[in-house]
Every structure is written in structure tokens, then in C-alpha cells.
Amino acid sequence: MDLISRLAVRTVSYKSGRFLFLTNEDGANICFMLSGAARVFRMTEGGDEVTIAVRSCQSTPILLSACIKGVGIELLEDSVLCFKATDDYIKASSDDIELRQYTIAQFMEFFECCHQRIEDLVLRSVEERVARQLVLLAERPSELQSKSSATVRITQGQLASLVAASRPSVNIALRKLQQRGILTTTSGFIKIASIDKLRNMSAVSL
Amino acid sequence: MDLISRLAVRTVSYKSGRFLFLTNEDGANICFMLSGAARVFRMTEGGDEVTIAVRSCQSTPILLSACIKGVGIELLEDSVLCFKATDDYIKASSDDIELRQYTIAQFMEFFECCHQRIEDLVLRSVEERVARQLVLLAERPSELQSKSSATVRITQGQLASLVAASRPSVNIALRKLQQRGILTTTSGFIKIASIDKLRNMSAVSL
Incomplete structure (x- = not known):
């Protein structure tokens, strides 16, 4: 239209x-x-x-x-x-x-x-919300589809606002995900090693 | 219309x-x-x-x-x-x-x-959400307006669902409000002694 x-x-x-x-x-x-x-x-x-x-x-x-x-x-x-x-x-x-x-x-x-x-x-914990939000950001229409990894440009402050949590609790959630090898964080960017694992973490089908 | x-x-x-x-x-x-x-x-x-x-x-x-x-x-x-x-x-x-x-x-x-x-x-704690929801229920259009007290017919289970909290945490919030003399609870009903005090508790202008 x-x-x-x-x-x-x-x-x-x-x-x-x-x-x-x-x-x-x-x-x-x-x-x-x-x-x-x-x-x-x-x-x-x-x-x-x-x-x-x-x-x-x-x-x-x-x-x-x-x-x-x-x-x-x-x-x-x-x-x-x-x-x-x-x-x-x-x-x-x-x-x-x-x-x-x-x-x-x-x-x-x-x-x-x-x-x-x-x-x-x-229904979701901060960690599940962080995981879900990152999957949504990695898979938005303007990004390439059907990939297994992605780099999302976002600060922890922005992410905290998107998932309605404090920055410290988002930081804890990200560190847990990093320890499991699912992502790595650098200043202003989050590199997702496995979107599939992140999707499983978000506790729902997206 | x-x-x-x-x-x-x-x-x-x-x-x-x-x-x-x-x-x-x-x-x-x-x-x-x-x-x-x-x-x-x-x-x-x-x-x-x-x-x-x-x-x-x-x-x-x-x-x-x-x-x-x-x-x-x-x-x-x-x-x-x-x-x-x-x-x-x-x-x-x-x-x-x-x-x-x-x-x-x-x-x-x-x-x-x-x-x-x-x-x-x-933005709001369970206690603030309980207070706000009770004010909204006491003041809905089908009730009489401009009153200082009210009896709201609602179970703690229903209230928990309305404020998106567990029943035990709603129970704790109600007991705190009861201790302050703001309301009393009986089976299936909540009697609000002071809607104004409850409104102050809900942490926003309604």
C-alpha cells in the first residue's frame, strides 16, 4: 500500500x-x-x-x-x-x-x-528479558536474516532501558551470558556468538 | 454517539x-x-x-x-x-x-x-500497585463518586492477577496497609477506610 x-x-x-x-x-x-x-x-x-x-x-x-x-x-x-x-x-x-x-x-x-x-x-526475569531483547535486535528486519551470530550496537544503559531493569542488573545478566560463551561485550557493542542459544535463554519461542 | x-x-x-x-x-x-x-x-x-x-x-x-x-x-x-x-x-x-x-x-x-x-x-512496587489498583476499583465510574471510604469486592487471588504479583506478596502488602489503618480485609472483600491515604500510597496522581 x-x-x-x-x-x-x-x-x-x-x-x-x-x-x-x-x-x-x-x-x-x-x-x-x-x-x-x-x-x-x-x-x-x-x-x-x-x-x-x-x-x-x-x-x-x-x-x-x-x-x-x-x-x-x-x-x-x-x-x-x-x-x-x-x-x-x-x-x-x-x-x-x-x-x-x-x-x-x-x-x-x-x-x-x-x-x-x-x-x-x-513473566520474565531480567536475564530472560536481556536474552529476548538481544535476539529481537539481532533479528530485526533491517539486519540480514538467518544467521547464527551477530554484533548488536547498543550500550548497557540503552539495553537497561529496553528491558526495564537497572544497569547493574543488566550488567550481571550480560556477564552470566558471557560466562556461558553465548556472547561477548565490548564498549558500545554486544557480539552474539550463538543466536540460537540466546533464543533458548529467552524462555519463549520468538 | x-x-x-x-x-x-x-x-x-x-x-x-x-x-x-x-x-x-x-x-x-x-x-x-x-x-x-x-x-x-x-x-x-x-x-x-x-x-x-x-x-x-x-x-x-x-x-x-x-x-x-x-x-x-x-x-x-x-x-x-x-x-x-x-x-x-x-x-x-x-x-x-x-x-x-x-x-x-x-x-x-x-x-x-x-x-x-x-x-x-x-516503576511501582507491589505495594504501590496494590494501592493504585484498589483506588481505581473504588473509584470506577459504576461506583458512587466523591467518597472517602469504600468496600471493594475482590479476592486476594484476583488482586494478585490485577497487579501482576504473587498471592503471598499481595497478602504482605495488604497486611502492611491494614497495620497502617488504611484498610481491612475480610473474605472476598477489602474495606478501604481512607481512599485518600491509599491514593498517597500509590505514589502517583490518579
Whole structure:
């Protein structure tokens, strides 16, 4: 589906590491990602930052975020996004049943991400969450598929934010995984020797 | 907005305590709640049950769940629901801009619930989650407003599921709150002496 021509929007390219805060005054934008990877987070009233989801895509545009108060995005890769005011989006979908089907499907997919995040926090230990997150990062669409090893560019601080744990507990988890020969860490990078073993560690089929 | 006439659906009444599993074969229903209260949960492949949200409403219909694999509902009160196949829903919204606006607004509201759940799990202790959940239950729309005390009908097992903690740790949290004179527990009920004190305990503005 050619979202760009349907929505008549301009795409915007952003560099990896860029933060975008999506709370404009009216808070009424829907944001799509056309390529890249991002962490979607939320700032609490108390100033805490909570990661909601990590999302990536290669060719099919995905719903990255909608007009929810306090939501922000940190780009984990060079990315291409587009924005549309919610009211204009609703108007654009007036005569376009495909766009409406796409919208519902995208909302469902984002719910699925939120549900998985909740499942993760309720059921998995920090070590299992670290393992799962690394598998997801190593296997995201923008990476090459079907490989047995991978190098993931991420700091322990970023990883702690992605798995909702403290940096020290992420460090302990990584050291345990390193002792088992599953990965090695260097500054800013994690080299995964066996994605399969890491997948087994994450305690679920991914 | 008169959702029922717009969607041309029949409403269905359910008794408190009823479980509904929303994974029909095609998994393609959108479910709205017209009155009552429900716990939305998800069954994992491993057979664990994870609560996603607790939702209630009095007069304005809310989106309770959409066609996501493995989602179920436990009704916490006598409730009135209606269902619509997703494809039919999309067709119904063809010439109805108000319905499309309502849909987007409802999706946003449900995302907000999921986000709050994630925030809860990441930032709050079991005791804070118990306090917050009890305030939410005492103040849901179907209860009388603006009161200082309340009796909430809930078992410790249900409460454990709502706050994603073990029964023993919920029991410990409740005993601490009881020692401070904030509430008393009897079989199947929790009597809250001071909702204000409980709100302070939950560590956030609600």
C-alpha cells in the first residue's frame, strides 16, 4: 500500500540517536515509520522514562505512534518517518477502505507489541528479558536474516532501558551470558556468538 | 454517539464472573463494552495468564478488545457488550466520519491503558500497585463518586492477577496497609477506610 501518496505527506529522514518528542500542543499527530528502528517511550509526570516498545521496519510502513500525551521516540538507526494530523488522517481515510483496513491492522500490531511488553515484564526475569531483547535486535528486519551470530550496537544503559531493569542488573545478566560463551561485550557493542542459544535463554519461542 | 444503531449490532448481557475467550477461528471481532467492568487478559503459549488492563464504563461505550490472538475477558461486574466482525466494522465506518473519529479516540484510550500498565510494572512496587489498583476499583465510574471510604469486592487471588504479583506478596502488602489503618480485609472483600491515604500510597496522581 502506497501510504505516502494516499496521505499526501512528505517523508522526513532522521539520523540514528535522534530524539523526537511527539507531544505537540494539540497532540494530534499520527506517526508512521517507513524504514529504520526506534524505541517508543513515555515520560511520566514524575520525569521517569518508560520504554513502551522497540519497533523496526524495512519496507512496509508501520504505525509508530499516535497522539498520546508524553510519548517520545529515540531512533536506534537512521530512519524515515512521516506525520499526519489525526483529523486529516481521518479525512484521508474517508473514501479509502484499504487505508482503513491498514489502520486497524496497524493498531492491532501495535497492541500486540504492548501486550508482549506487558507479558515480558510480568513473566520474565531480567536475564530472560536481556536474552529476548538481544535476539529481537539481532533479528530485526533491517539486519540480514538467518544467521547464527551477530554484533548488536547498543550500550548497557540503552539495553537497561529496553528491558526495564537497572544497569547493574543488566550488567550481571550480560556477564552470566558471557560466562556461558553465548556472547561477548565490548564498549558500545554486544557480539552474539550463538543466536540460537540466546533464543533458548529467552524462555519463549520468538 | 449511538454506537449500537450505527453498527446495527445486538447487545449481550453477561453476569459478573463470566469468562469470554475472544479468539474465534478467524479472530476477527471487535468488542465494545456498554456498561460494566472487565479484566482484559492474554493467554501465553506457555499457558500463563497475563492481565493487560482493567476497564470499566457507565454510559459511553468503550473499545474493550479487538481481534488479537489469545485475548480473553473476565467480567468483574454484570456487563453489557457488543461484538462486530472487523471487516463489517470497517464497512460500517465507510460513510461515517464520527464513527472513524470515535474509533481512533478509543484506540488511543486503550493504548493509554496499556502504557499505564507498562509504567506500573516498571516503576511501582507491589505495594504501590496494590494501592493504585484498589483506588481505581473504588473509584470506577459504576461506583458512587466523591467518597472517602469504600468496600471493594475482590479476592486476594484476583488482586494478585490485577497487579501482576504473587498471592503471598499481595497478602504482605495488604497486611502492611491494614497495620497502617488504611484498610481491612475480610473474605472476598477489602474495606478501604481512607481512599485518600491509599491514593498517597500509590505514589502517583490518579
